[in-house]
Amino acid sequence: MVSDSQPVLALSDLRVEVGGRAIVEDVALTLHKGEMLGLVGESGCGKSVTALAILRLLAEPPMRIARGRIVLEGTDLVPLPEPALQRLRGQAMAMIFQEPMTSLNPVFSVGDQIAEAVRLHSDLTRAQARTRAAELLARVGIPAPESALDRYPHQMSGGQRQRVMIAMALAASPRLLVADEPTTALDVTVQAQILDLLDDLRRDSGMAVLLITHDLGVVSQYCDRVAVMYGGRIVETAPAADLFAHPRHRYAQALLATIPAANPPGAELPAIPGSVPPPGQRPQGCAFHPRCAAATDRCRADLPPLAELAPGHLAACWNPA
Numbered sequence: 001m002v003s004d005s006q007p008v009l010a011l012s013d014l015r016v017e018v019g020g021r022a023i024v025e026d027v028a029l030t031l032h033k034g035e036m037l038g039l040v041g042e043s044g045c046g047k048s049v050t051a052l053a054i055l056r057l058l059a060e061p062p063m064r065i066a067r068g069r070i071v072l073e074g075t076d077l078v079p080l081p082e083p084a085l086q087r088l089r090g091q092a093m094a095m096i097f098q099e100p101m102t103s104l105n106p107v108f109s110v111g112d113q114i115a116e117a118v119r120l121h122s123d124l125t126r127a128q129a130r131t132r133a134a135e136l137l138a139r140v141g142i143p144a145p146e147s148a149l150d151r152y153p154h155q156m157s158g159g160q161r162q163r164v165m166i167a168m169a170l171a172a173s174p175r176l177l178v179a180d181e182p183t184t185a186l187d188v189t190v191q192a193q194i195l196d197l198l199d200d201l202r203r204d205s206g207m208a209v210l211l212i213t214h215d216l217g218v219v220s221q222y223c224d225r226v227a228v229m230y231g232g233r234i235v236e237t238a239p240a241a242d243l244f245a246h247p248r249h250r251y252a253q254a255l256l257a258t259i260p261a262a263n264p265p266g267a268e269l270p271a272i273p274g275s276v277p278p279p280g281q282r283p284q285g286c287a288f289h290p291r292c293a294a295a296t297d298r299c300r301a302d303l304p305p306l307a308e309l310a311p312g313h314l315a316a317c318w319n320p321a
Contacts, residue, residue, distance in 0.1 A: 006074070007032050008176050008208040009054065014068035016046075016053050021280045023049050024232040027068070028306070029210075031176070036202055036209040038223035038240065040216060040255070044276040046232040047212045051180045054210070055095050056085050072176060091121045094169035096162070098181040103165060104153040110137075110164045111149025114171060121172035136167035140197060159190035166197065173205065180212045195222055216259050220244050228252045231277060231287030234306060238313040248315035250295075251288045286318065294319050 007030040014027040024046040031037050039047050052058050054070055056077055070077040072093060077085065097103050105113060114133035118124060124132060130149065137145035140163040153161055162182060169177055179198060183191035199222050202209045211223060219226055219240060226243045228236040228251065236249040247253040254272045256262060263269055274291040277283065285302055289295040298318045306316040 007071075008073060009210070010069070010071040011050075011054070012069045012071075014050070014053060014070065015066040016049055016058065017064055017066045018062050018279065022066075022232055023063070023279050024053070026306075027232075027234055029227055029234065029237075031208045031210055033175070033208055034202060034206040035225065036199070036211055036223045038219035038226045039210060039212045039229060040214060040219055040226060041229035042214065042255075042272075042276050044278065045229040047229055048180055049232075050229070051095065051178045051210065051212055054178055055089060055093060056080070057095070090117060090169075090174065091172040092174055093176040093178070094172075094174040095178040095180065096165045096169050096182050098184050101153060101161060104161060106153055109150050109152055110156070111151075114149075114164065114168050117168045117171040132171075133167070136170055137164070139170070139201075140164075140167045141193070142167075157190075158186050159193060162186065162190075162194055163197070166194075166201075170201070174207065176208050176210070177202070178210045178212070181214070182211075183213075183215075183218075191218075198222075216244075216255060217261070228255070231282050232279065233287070233316065235288070235317070236313075236315040237306075238310075238315075242310070242313050246310075246313075246321075248309050248313065248320040249288075249317045250292045250319070250321060252315075253321045254291075286316070294321075 009031040011027055011029040015025045016023045027050055039050065041047055053065060065078055068078065111130060111133050114136055115126065115129035118129040118132045134145045134149055137148055142148045142160060142163055183194050186194065195218060198209060201207060213219060223240045226238060226240050227234050228249060230251045236243065236252045243252065244256065247256050257270050260269060272291055277287060283290055284300065286299045286304055289299040292299065296319050304316045304318045306314050308314050309320060
């Protein structure tokens with residue numbers, strides 16, 4: 001266990017490849033106890049690959065971590081063998097995914113699945129694990145948790161299934177929770193309930209949360225800090241209030257301009273022209289320059305480093321806003 005002053009998670013110089021082509025590269029992030037960090041960007045920017053790399057859940061091969069460190073509570077996960085990683089998953093770190101129906105087994109009751117997660121990381125008996133499963137369901141707001149134990153995934157709503165996934169993730173009280181688009185498939189009211197739940201849990205337990213999302217409204221409401229990703233790289237990172245008030249990278253500025261609250265009521269929302277370049281087709285220099293109206297010759301020729309432009313506010317842009 002690390003001290004509160006040290007990060008729970010620290011990524012440095014992380015590069016993930018497929019067939020020699022970088023999917024994510026030079027990724028550096030830190031996440032502290034009780035902090036919620038939002039990782040944002042369009043689809044194809046490398047957010048989910050980064051999340052899977054953290055838990056060492058990449059399909060290896062064809063994917064591989066080519067270089068870098070993933071340090072969880074002082075331990076570098078990159079060189080660890082699979083048995084050691086299995087002990088850490090669930091116990092020290094856990095993940096919840098976008099669509100719980102792809103993660104829950106349809107032929108087992110939710111109580112059996114949560115109890116199994118509990119027993120994997122404890123010496124509890126089956127009866128004790130079932131009691132613990134009911135406690136976890138109550139903790140995540142499932143009504144009548146004792147009877148809910150015997151229900152199957154298809155007998156629950158989407159929001160309830162996502163709460164079950166959170167209960168399973170909390171089975172061994174992990175210090176790091178990676179939430180990859182956890183509310184995308186849910187309606188707006190249920191989204192808010194799930195995000196409020198995650199926020200309450202991290203405040204109560206001190207759990208660090210990496211929230212991967214494309215919803216900037218969610219980030220502004222729940223996250224302490226934000227990292228913006230584009231073309232497989234982190235292009236800006238800052239405290240949430242600073243980023244929303246003063247975005248420096250032109251991509252972050254363009255993203256924020258698409259938020260409905262940033263535009264007059266009824267106005268057509270601006271769009272970013274073009275699309276995210278896929279791995280292997282990223283241009284020389286800044287990957288965003290083909291879509292950027294403020295790009296200069298230097299942007300097209302040279303890759304900008306992630307540099308501190310204000311205390312705690314870093315951006316990789318030759319022509320910052």
